[in-house]
Amino acid sequence: MFVLVSYDIPNDKRRTKIHNALKSYGEWVQFSVFECDLDDTNYARLRARLSALIKPEEDSIRFYFLCRTCSPKIERIGGKPPTDDSIFFAG
Amino acid sequence: MGTVYVNQEDAFLGRSDERLKITHERRTLLEVPLLRIDGIVVLGRAHFSPALMGELLERRIPMSFLSPTGRYLGRVEPELSKNIFVRSAQWRASEQPERTLHLARAFVRGKLKNCRNDLMRAQREHPELNVQKAIESIQQNIDALPRTENVDSVRGLEGAGSASYFAVFEQLIRVKGFSFTHRNRRPPLDPVNALLSFGYSLLRHDIQSALNIVGFDPYLGFLHTQRYGRPSLALDLMEEFRPLVVDAMILGCLNKSVLQPTDFESEPLSGAVSLNAEARKQFLRQYEQKKQSRFRHLVLEKQCTYQEAFEIQARLLSKYLLGETHQYPPLILK
Numbered sequence: 001m002f003v004l005v006s007y008d009i010p011n012d013k014r015r016t017k018i019h020n021a022l023k024s025y026g027e028w029v030q031f032s033v034f035e036c037d038l039d040d041t042n043y044a045r046l047r048a049r050l051s052a053l054i055k056p057e058e059d060s061i062r063f064y065f066l067c068r069t070c071s072p073k074i075e076r077i078g079g080k081p082p083t084d085d086s087i088f089f090a091g
Numbered sequence: 092m093g094t095v096y097v098n099q100e101d102a103f104l105g106r107s108d109e110r111l112k113i114t115h116e117r118r119t120l121l122e123v124p125l126l127r128i129d130g131i132v133v134l135g136r137a138h139f140s141p142a143l144m145g146e147l148l149e150r151r152i153p154m155s156f157l158s159p160t161g162r163y164l165g166r167v168e169p170e171l172s173k174n175i176f177v178r179s180a181q182w183r184a185s186e187q188p189e190r191t192l193h194l195a196r197a198f199v200r201g202k203l204k205n206c207r208n209d210l211m212r213a214q215r216e217h218p219e220l221n222v223q224k225a226i227e228s229i230q231q232n233i234d235a236l237p238r239t240e241n242v243d244s245v246r247g248l249e250g251a252g253s254a255s256y257f258a259v260f261e262q263l264i265r266v267k268g269f270s271f272t273h274r275n276r277r278p279p280l281d282p283v284n285a286l287l288s289f290g291y292s293l294l295r296h297d298i299q300s301a302l303n304i305v306g307f308d309p310y311l312g313f314l315h316t317q318r319y320g321r322p323s324l325a326l327d328l329m330e331e332f333r334p335l336v337v338d339a340m341i342l343g344c345l346n347k348s349v350l351q352p353t354d355f356e357s358e359p360l361s362g363a364v365s366l367n368a369e370a371r372k373q374f375l376r377q378y379e380q381k382k383q384s385r386f387r388h389l390v391l392e393k394q395c396t397y398q399e400a401f402e403i404q405a406r407l408l409s410k411y412l413l414g415e416t417h418q419y420p421p422l423i424l425k
Contacts, residue, residue: 020108021108023108023110023122023124024108024109024110024124024125024126025109025124025126026124038126042126085092085093085127087093087094087096087375087376087379088093088094088095088096088121088123088127088128089095089096089098089121089372089375090095090096090097090098090099090102090113090115090120090121091097091098091099091100091102091113091115091120091368
């Protein structure tokens with residue numbers, strides 16, 4: 001499933017932690033916005049990690065689910081082009 | 092899911108959160124979530140952190156090690172899959188001459204038919220080529236396969252068919268600056284042989300991973316005999332894919348001038364020829380694109396990529412060994 005995750009965290013230290021966890025699950029596309037293409041297990045893992053990190057009275061994280069037919073319809077103006085994930089080079 | 096290729100000599104592979112982080116002299120080369128990776132290929136030397144090593148094995152991500160010139164050195168494999176039934180069927184079949192013979196014939200038939208089809212296509216598209224003789228002699232070897240009585244004679248036909256194929260391989264290269272007379276390796280002595288060896292090493296990484304996923308013991312083959320430390324089954328299953336994936340991709344690289352004669356360097360002492368660093372990246376990208384390209388699988392009657400086909404063929408092989416089908420159908424494409 002394709003999930004758009006946005007977050008609003010006033011505390012810098014906690015925000016960095018949340019950001020760091022999200023980087024392992026998806027692509028950082030804008031300040032406080034990640035795009036993640038996940039299966040159910042990995043979504044559950046991510047959600048569990050994030051909910052252990054936040055303070056619910058101050059922070060908020062939102063997950064927007066895009067259906068299979070909707071995710072290719074994302075339009076982008078400017079910013080980084082979407083990455084190809086079939087090959088990675090180091091060096 | 093993708094494969095990570097580590098090109099930087101002495102790179103450091105470590106773990107950061109749930110990501111693979113590759114650095115070299117304190118500079119980050121790559122940071123990628125582990126859940127996006129299904130294989131790592133290290134070209135040359137690399138350092139691994141113990142934490143990452145454990146994590147990779149835990150997540151069942153195999154690592155293959157190639158020399159800087161692309162020779163296959165070995166791999167670190169997660170625990171074998173628990174499918175004991177497949178493995179015991181594999182061992183039983185290896186004791187049964189008629190099943191061993193059936194599989195050896197099938198692998199060779201797949202390879203030779205694919206070689207023949209490549210030549211026939213080239214002949215159709217370029218009538219001036221002189222490959223008709225080679226096509227006929229490969230065809231004779233294919234026709235002789237059902238009459239073979241033991242695996243040794245199957246190997247003989249494979250050798251003869253390959254020789255006819257490589258004897259005209261040079262004609263398929265339609266650009267100036269590359270020559271090919273015969274297949275040589277360890278070390279490869281000209282650019283085309285260097286590409287073939289490199290390409291087969293990469294293919295072996297992928298086939299061996301597919302065999303492991305399905306639960307085979309990759310070291311027990313049917314066409315290739317047992318030898319200490321040689322993954323014979325991977326070499327067996329590779330046969331049908333060699334012309335389809337590697338040879339076709341290399342001819343594409345050369346004929347479309349993706350690679351030039353100036354992209355190669357040779358070692359003065361051994362005469363070993365290899366790609367330079369920048370061209371190597373280009374070659375890896377072409378290989379990856381080839382693996383992701385789609386075709387129609389005749390047995391399953393659906394579209395799939397070559398990457399998926401590695402596993403599909405391994406599953407068809409397990410079906411034959413477990414007695415669910417009466418024959419193993421090698422992947423043959425027109």
